[in-house]
Amino acid sequence: MILVRQEIGDVLRDLRLQKGRTLRQVASRASVALGYLSEVERGQKEASSEILAAVAEALDVPISNIMREVGDRISVLEGLPVISDVVPDDIAGLDPDLVAPELSLR
DSSP states (O other), X not given: OXXXXXXXXXXXXXXXXXXXXXXXXXXXXXXXXXXXXXXXXXXXXXXXXXXXXXXXXXXXXXXXXXXXXXXXXXXXXXTOOOOOOSOOHHHHTSOHHHHOGGGOOO
């Protein structure tokens, strides 16, 4: 069974380590108890949206990036393809209405 809280914790830990920050530094900057953040990173506690926003800010990462990474990881666990958010060069200059008219915002 896939646990979203586990994937959120893994992403938060990976981002923290990539940025070279300690658990103590992030907890302090986010005004979150050190033990609680540790439990969130280990997937033992569910983080509220307020906690996630505070930790994202403490890591200098948009919360949307965190949630996108969580979604991508869950997709992989479910055996689904990860959809790239990068526009290929060969369609970057095309009119969006011609590429995907059903998604047009006009």
